[in-house]
Amino acid sequence: MYDIAIIGSGPAGLSAAVYAKRAELNAIVIEKEYMGTGQIAESSRVDNYLGLYGESGFDLGEKFRRHAENVGTEFTEAEIVEILPQKESFLLKAADGQEISARAIIYAAGTTHRQLGIKGESEFLSNGISFCAVCDGAFYSEKKAAVIGGGDTALSDALYLSAIAEKVYILHRRESFRASAALQKAVKDTANIECIPNAVPTEFIGGKKLEAVKYLRDGKESCLPVDGVFLAVGRIPNSGLLKDIVCMDKNGYILADENGITSAEGIFAAGDVRTKTLRQVITAAADGANCVESARIFLSEKRS
Ligand code: NAP
Numbered sequence: 001m002y003d004i005a006i007i008g009s010g011p012a013g014l015s016a017a018v019y020a021k022r023a024e025l026n027a028i029v030i031e032k033e034y035m036g037t038g039q040i041a042e043s044s045r046v047d048n049y050l051g052l053y054g055e056s057g058f059d060l061g062e063k064f065r066r067h068a069e070n071v072g073t074e075f076t077e078a079e080i081v082e083i084l085p086q087k088e089s090f091l092l093k094a095a096d097g098q099e100i101s102a103r104a105i106i107y108a109a110g111t112t113h114r115q116l117g118i119k120g121e122s123e124f125l126s127n128g129i130s131f132c133a134v135c136d137g138a139f140y141s142e143k144k145a146a147v148i149g150g151g152d153t154a155l156s157d158a159l160y161l162s163a164i165a166e167k168v169y170i171l172h173r174r175e176s177f178r179a180s181a182a183l184q185k186a187v188k189d190t191a192n193i194e195c196i197p198n199a200v201p202t203e204f205i206g207g208k209k210l211e212a213v214k215y216l217r218d219g220k221e222s223c224l225p226v227d228g229v230f231l232a233v234g235r236i237p238n239s240g241l242l243k244d245i246v247c248m249d250k251n252g253y254i255l256a257d258e259n260g261i262t263s264a265e266g267i268f269a270a271g272d273v274r275t276k277t278l279r280q281v282i283t284a285a286a287d288g289a290n291c292v293e294s295a296r297i298f299l300s301e302k303r304s
Contacts, residue, residue: 001089001101001102001103002026002027002028002100002101002102002103003020003025003026003027003102003103003104003295003299004016004020004025004026004027004028004102004103004104004105004106004292004295004299005027005028005030005090005092005100005102005104005105005106006020006027006028006029006030006105006106006108007030007080007092007105007106007107007108007109007241008029008030008031008032008038008107008108008109008110008270008271008273009029009030009031009032009036009037009038009065009075010036010037010038010039010040010061010108010110010271010272010284011037011038011040011061011064011271011281011284011285011288012108012110012270012271012272012284012285012287012288012291013029013031013038013106013108013270013271013288014029014037014064014065014067014068014073014288015064015270015284015285015286015287015288015289016029016106016108016270016288016289016291016292017029017068017071017073017288018067018068018071018073018288019288019289019292019293020073020292020295021071021072021073022071023292023293023296025292025295025296025299027073027074028074028075028076028100028102029068029073029074029075029076030075030076030078030080030092030094030100031075031076031077031078032077032078032079033077034077035062035065037058037061037062037064037065038061038110038271039057039110039111039235039272040057040058040060040061040064040281041057041058041061041134042057042131042132042133042134042135043056043057043058043060043134043156044056044057044133044134044137044156044157044159044160045057045156045160046060046281048280048281048282049280049281049282050282056134057134057281058134060281064285076098076100078094078095078096078098078100079094079095079096080092080093080094080095080100080241081093081094081095081241082241083105083241083242083245085245085264085266086101088103088302089101089102089103089266090102090103090104090105090266090267092105103266103299103302104266104267104268104295104298104299105266105267105268106260106268106269106270106288106291106292106295107239107241107242107254107262107267107268107269107270107273108269108270108271108273108284108287108288108291109238109239109241109273110237110238110271110272110273111235111236111237111238111272111273112235112236112238113131113231113235113236114231114233114234114235114236115231115233116148116201116231116233118201118202118203118204119202119203119204120203120204120205120206120210121204123204124204124206124209124210124229127208127209127210128204128206128209128210128211128227128228128229129204129210129228129229129230129231130228130229130230130231131230131231131232132230133147133156133157133160133161133230134160136228136230137157137160137161137164137165137230138164139227139228140161140164140165140227140228141164141165142165142166143165143166143227143228144165144166144167144168144169144225144226144227144228145161145165145167145168145169145226145227145228145229145230146168146169146170146171146213146224146226146228146229146230147161147168147169147170147171147229147230147232148170148171148172148201148213148229148230148231148232148233149170149172149231149232149233149234150170150172150173150174150176150177150178150179151177151178151179151232151234152178152179152180152183153232154170154172154177154179154230154232154233155170155177155179155180155183155184155186155187156179156183157230157232158170158187158190158193159183159186159187159190159193161230162190162192162193165192166192167192167194168192168193168194169193169194169195169196169224169226170187170193170194170195170196171196171199171201171213171215171224172195172196172197172198172199173198173199173200173201174197174198175197175198176197196215196217196224198217198218199215199216199217199222200215200216200217201213201214201215202214202215202216202221204229205223209227210226210227210228210229211225211226212224212225212226213226213229235272236252237251237252237253237254237272237273238273239252239253239254239273240252242254242262242264242267245264245267246262246263246264246267246269247262247263249275253273253274253275253276254269254273254274254275255274255275256268256269256274256275258276258286258287258290259290259291259293259294260274260287260290260291260294261294262274265298266295266298268291268294268295268298269287269291270284270287270288270290270291271284271287271288272284274287
């Protein structure tokens with residue numbers, strides 16, 4: 001029986017692992033894929049984590065992982081498919097048959113890429129359509145790429161791609177971007193990025209590979225020839241496992257305060273999967289630390 005099962009191995013989960021060791025709690029990190037460090041691995045560069053500048057998200061994720069390993073964290077690779085609350089603990093069942101029991105859970109399962117749900121999207125996924133500029137950007141050297149979305153991910157991706165591709169378009173459904181002012185300025189200052197606002201994608205077309213994206217603008221349909229498309233239209237919380245166990249907001253984010261305390265005793269939520277205003281690496285890492293402190297207090301109250 002573990003004191004804490006940490007579900008997720010992104011910055012929130014790994015930070016929780018380090019803090020759990022320091023608190024001398026017996027914790028296990030359950031990661032869906034070996035060495036998976038979550039969304040951070042897809043960031044081309046991280047400029048807003050205190051003390052670091054210009055580090056690639058992949059490298060930063062690896063450093064987080066090594067830190068957790070170096071303090072002696074126990075990891076297991078498993079996809080948890082069911083969480084069963086017991087009298088004084090939780091039983092976690094994995095897809096491969098593993099069963100893990102823990103007195104408390106730190107749930108840091110993050111989010112998944114949202115899709116547009118338009119014609120041609122599933123057909124060209126991984127064949128011209130990608131979610132990850134850092135992973136797939138190199139395929140578009142001297143080619144034309146489009147990024148869809150208007151948030152931090154879309155603009156960061158466009159900037160990353162602008163150094164590789166001949167031309168990068170940003171198709172955004174509204175006039176104004178929700179991305180940070182710094183990213184908006186950088187995009188504006190980049191000659192080979194063209195923004196197409198008020199453009200609602202309607203279809204992806206092509207033959208064996210993606211050839212173009214169709215979109216509606218001011219009631220008129222246009223067709224933009226591109227070699228690749230990067231979808232950056234937001235994320236969906238991976239909270240389904242806790243659907244009947246903890247309270248969530250209407251979008252499925254787990255209701256939790258900065259201490260990670262949820263509506264269910266013994267379950268703490270950290271990182272992007274919880275309700276919060278600012279989803280960043282630094283806030284995820286802070287969540288992991290705060291959740292361990294909440295879990296420590298919870299466990300010591302149970303023992304006394
Ligand atoms: P996001 O902020 O939710 O932005 C998603 C974008 O996709 C929005 O511009 C949205 O348009 C658009 N969109 C959503 N559904 C759409 C649809 N059906 N059709 C067309 N467009 C659609 O997502 P994100 O950019 O992935 O960022 C997620 C979180 O991670 C944010 O909190 C962000 O700050 C953080 N993040 C931070 C950094 C960084 O600090 N460098 C980098 C990446 C991500 P509307 O604007 O019209 O809603």
